[in-house]
Amino acid sequence: MSGGHAQHLLYHPGDSPVHRLPAQVKIVAALLTVLCVVATPRTEFWAFGAYLVLVVAVGRVAHVPVGHFAKRAFIEVPFVLVAILMPVLGGQAGALAGWNILAKGTLGVLTSLTLAATTTPRDLIVGLQRLRTPAVLTTIATLMLRYLEVIAAEARRMRLARISRGHDPRFLWQVGATARGVGALFVRSYERGERVHLAMLSRGWTGAMPERGVAAGTSTWLAGLTPVLATAAVLGTAVLVP
Structure with a gap:
C-alpha cells in the first residue's frame, strides 16, 4: 500500500x-x-x-x-x-x-x-486486523488510506482547471461552481471505486484483506x-x- x-x-x-x-x-x-x-x-x-x-x-x-x-x-x-x-x-x-x-x-x-x-x-x-476487528472495517480503512491521496490529487487538478478557466473561489458568486465541482468529484470517486472493486474481483478478491503483521x-x-x-x-x- x-x-x-x-x-x-x-x-x-x-x-x-x-x-x-x-x-x-x-x-x-x-x-x-x-x-x-x-x-x-x-x-x-x-x-x-x-x-x-x-x-x-x-x-x-x-x-x-x-x-x-x-x-x-x-x-x-x-x-x-x-x-x-x-x-x-x-x-x-x-x-x-x-x-x-x-x-x-x-x-x-x-x-x-x-x-x-x-x-x-x-x-x-x-494492528486492528491482528485484534480481530471485523474484516469489513479494516478493508474500508485500508482502501480509504490507499485512495485518499488519489482523490486529493484529483481535487487539486479539478481546482486548477477551474482557476485556469477564470474561476475565483474568493468571490461569493463562485459558490455554485465550487459545489458543482464537489459533486463531480463525488461522481468520479464513486465510479473509480466501482472500477477498483471489479478489478479486485477479477483478481480473486474474497472480501477480506490477507493476514498481515506479526x-x-x-x-x-x-x-x-x-x-x-x-x-x-x-x-x-x-x-x-x-
Missing part, C-alpha cells in the same frame, strides 16, 4: 522502543489508558497529574518532540472553550465539570497523538502494557484509598 504525505501528518518517524512495539499492543495500551482516565473521579486532581507524567514519559521514550504534539493538539480547542465557559454558566459545579472535560479530554488527545506519532496508518490497520509474545505485551499497569495502579489508589 503506497503512503502519501496526507497519511503521515500525525506520524513521527523514529526507531524508539515505542515505535518498535507491534501496533496491536499499542492500540490496546492506548484504549486501556483512556478507559482508566475516564473512570477516575474528577475530584482526584493528583491522579490526573500522575497520568500526565506517564503520558509525557512515554512520549519522551519515543523521542517525539513536544512541538509535534503542540501543533496537532488544536483539535481540542472547542473542548477547552467549553471548559472555560462551564464555571461562568454553572458556578462551582460548572467549574468541576469544566475541569473534568479539560483534564480527561487533554489526556485522551495526548494518548491518541502518542499512538498516532509512533505508529503508521498502515500499521494501525494491521503476533506479539508475552514479554512484548508485558513491556507494552507497563504504562497501563502504572495507570491502573493510580486509578485503583484514587478510587479505593479514601
Whole structure:
C-alpha cells in the first residue's frame, strides 16, 4: 500500500522502543489508558497529574518532540472553550465539570497523538486486523488510506482547471461552481471505486484483506502494557484509598 504525505501528518518517524512495539499492543495500551482516565473521579486532581507524567514519559521514550504534539493538539480547542465557559454558566459545579472535560479530554488527545506519532496508518490497520476487528472495517480503512491521496490529487487538478478557466473561489458568486465541482468529484470517486472493486474481483478478491503483521509474545505485551499497569495502579489508589 503506497503512503502519501496526507497519511503521515500525525506520524513521527523514529526507531524508539515505542515505535518498535507491534501496533496491536499499542492500540490496546492506548484504549486501556483512556478507559482508566475516564473512570477516575474528577475530584482526584493528583491522579490526573500522575497520568500526565506517564503520558509525557512515554512520549519522551519515543523521542517525539513536544512541538509535534503542540501543533496537532488544536483539535481540542472547542473542548477547552467549553471548559472555560462551564464555571461562568454553572458556578462551582460548572467549574468541576469544566475541569473534568479539560483534564480527561487533554489526556485522551495526548494518548491518541502518542499512538498516532509512533505508529503508521498502515500499521494501525494491521494492528486492528491482528485484534480481530471485523474484516469489513479494516478493508474500508485500508482502501480509504490507499485512495485518499488519489482523490486529493484529483481535487487539486479539478481546482486548477477551474482557476485556469477564470474561476475565483474568493468571490461569493463562485459558490455554485465550487459545489458543482464537489459533486463531480463525488461522481468520479464513486465510479473509480466501482472500477477498483471489479478489478479486485477479477483478481480473486474474497472480501477480506490477507493476514498481515506479526503476533506479539508475552514479554512484548508485558513491556507494552507497563504504562497501563502504572495507570491502573493510580486509578485503583484514587478510587479505593479514601
